[in-house]
Amino acid sequence: MIQRATRSVYVVFILAGVVISSFLSRVPQIRDLLELQPGPLGRLLLMTAIGSLISLPLSGLIVHRLGAARTVTLMAFVGMSGLGLAAVGTEVSVIMVGAGLLFFGFGAGAWDVAMNVEAAAVEQQLDRSIMSRFHAAFSVGTVGGALVGAGANALDIAPIVHLLVVVSVVVVTVPVMCRGFMPAGTDEHEEQQQARSPLVAWTERRTVLIGLFVLCITFAEGTGNDWLGVASIDGYGTSDALGSVAYVVFVVAMTLGRWFGPGTLDRFGRVPVLRVSAACAFVGVVIVVFGPSFGTALVGIVLWGLGTALGFPTGMSAAADDPQYAAGRVSVVATVGYVAFLAGPSLIGFIGDHTGVLRALTLTATVLGLGFMVAGATKPLVPAAGPAPADDVVS
Numbered sequence: 002m003i004q005r006a007t008r009s010v011y012v013v014f015i016l017a018g019v020v021i022s023s024f025l026s027r028v029p030q031i032r033d034l035l036e037l038q039p040g041p042l043g044r045l046l047l048m049t050a051i052g053s054l055i056s057l058p059l060s061g062l063i064v065h066r067l068g069a070a071r072t073v074t075l076m077a078f079v080g081m082s083g084l085g086l087a088a089v090g091t092e093v094s095v096i097m098v099g100a101g102l103l104f105f106g107f108g109a110g111a112w113d114v115a116m117n118v119e120a121a122a123v124e125q126q127l128d129r130s131i132m133s134r135f136h137a138a139f140s141v142g143t144v145g146g147a148l149v150g151a152g153a154n155a156l157d158i159a160p161i162v163h164l165l166v167v168v169s170v171v172v173v174t175v176p177v178m179c180r181g182f183m184p185a186g187t188d189e190h191e192e193q194q195q196a197r198s199p200l201v202a203w204t205e206r207r208t209v210l211i212g213l214f215v216l217c218i219t220f221a222e223g224t225g226n227d228w229l230g231v232a233s234i235d236g237y238g239t240s241d242a243l244g245s246v247a248y249v250v251f252v253v254a255m256t257l258g259r260w261f262g263p264g265t266l267d268r269f270g271r272v273p274v275l276r277v278s279a280a281c282a283f284v285g286v287v288i289v290v291f292g293p294s295f296g297t298a299l300v301g302i303v304l305w306g307l308g309t310a311l312g313f314p315t316g317m318s319a320a321a322d323d324p325q326y327a328a329g330r331v332s333v334v335a336t337v338g339y340v341a342f343l344a345g346p347s348l349i350g351f352i353g354d355h356t357g358v359l360r361a362l363t364l365t366a367t368v369l370g371l372g373f374m375v376a377g378a379t380k381p382l383v384p385a386a387g388p389a390p391a392d393d394v395v396s
Contacts, residue, residue: 002183003126009181010123011138013073013116016171016178018142021109021226023167024084026150026248027160029230029241034160035095039231039358043350046227048099052083052106053113053339060114061199061332069122070182072115077175080108081168088164114335118328119182121321126183132321133263136314140256147252151245199329208330210378211319212337214275217372218312220341221282224365225251225305228349228358229289236359237295250299251306258310271315271379279373282308286366290359312372313338315379322382341368 032042056063056076064072083104090097120135146167153163202208229251230244239247258278266274281304288301320334321327352361 005181006123006183009178010120010135012178014135014138015142018139019146020171022143022146023150025226026147026245029234029244030160031091034091039350039353043347045099047347048102049106052103053110056107056110057336057339060111061329063111064115064118064328065199069115069119070179073112074176074179076108076112077171080105081172084164085168088161091160114332117317117331121327122183125324130263132318133259133314137256137259140252140259143252144256147249154245155242202329202333207378208333210375211316212334214372214375214378215313215316215334215338216341217368218309219338220345220368221365222309223341223345224349232358239295247302250302254303254306255310258307262311272377275376275379276373278308278311279369283366283369290362319379
């Protein structure tokens with residue numbers, strides 16, 4: 002059963018990555034179809050973040066009530082309905098795209114928390130580190146989705162056709178995979194869930210600081226995902242296809258970092274590795290923004306991707322250190338972290354209106370500096386049988 006659950010979680014993570022990158026790889030073409038400038042484009046992308054931020058604070062309670070399998074299935078349908086609406090909207094109006102992205106973000110946010118809760122449960126049953134590998138699977142999905150997106154760009158396939166095919170694949174596959182999840186409602190899980198409300202995690206200082214760290218890394222990851230294609234095209238004068246390649250290079254670097262990162266974490270510990278990672282991403286951003294050529298920028302993109310690779314999955318692992326309170330804490334960390342998806346597109350778009358998108362990415366380096374400073378919050382926590390220690394609660 003645990004082997005089946007592991008395979009199912011891998012597939013769900015892969016599909017989540019495919020969905021995100023399928024949309025993001027078509028952002029430059031959607032921009033052209035809708036004739037948007039950087040500011041309006043940033044506000045359009047903001048709709049996805051708003052949808053996620055509506056669902057994320059509720060995710061702990063939703064998973065508590067429905068279980069991870071039913072939550073992922075339901076939210077996949079909600080998210081794909083939104084993506085389908087957005088795909089049709091690329092041929093109709095920007096308002097339809099925005100509405101679709103709102104529902105897409107809502108579904109994607111709760112889907113993300115639920116699959117991470119299931120991943121943590123599988124990790125605990127296996128009694129070995131595997132969370133980063135699940136997130137590597139997500140990155141594999143983003144690579145696959147981005148490559149297909151680049152191919153669709155090269156073949157001049159309309160975003161509406163490409164995205165509706167993705168929607169069809171996901172709504173068929175996700176329910177089948179969720180049947181392989183671990184059974185919900187075991188005695189152990191019921192006792193853990195009834196111990197306290199998942200909302201109590203919002204009062205824990207350590208949990209909130211982990212969320213802040215994840216916010217910083219997610220800001221760097223999100224601005225890379227959202228803007229590297231546009232920044233390459235506008236800042237370095239590349240073609241649309243090469244703009245998609247820049248995004249592919251970024252997600253490939255992240256995938257490699259997540260696949261090989263667990264060994265580094267086990268050897269050197271979370272805090273040192275995450276601080277080095279933040280510094281690596283900082284250097285990468287600086288090279289991308291101030292490099293003399295697109296070839297040099299690709300080197301920076303690799304460093305940027307490697308530096309952000311371990312931040313989000315390690316933050317999830319840190320939140321789930323004590324399995325008794327994992328669901329609530331994962332929800333909090335994801336919610337705080339996803340604020341970056343609210344701030345990132347709009348801030349970069351606003352600054353980009355005045356400086357150009359490439360120079361606007363300097364803000365990402367500043368945020369990474371904050372991440373470097375708060376990385377200590379991810380120090381492993383010894384699971385406790387009772388309530389959280391008093392010094393771990395916000396007064």
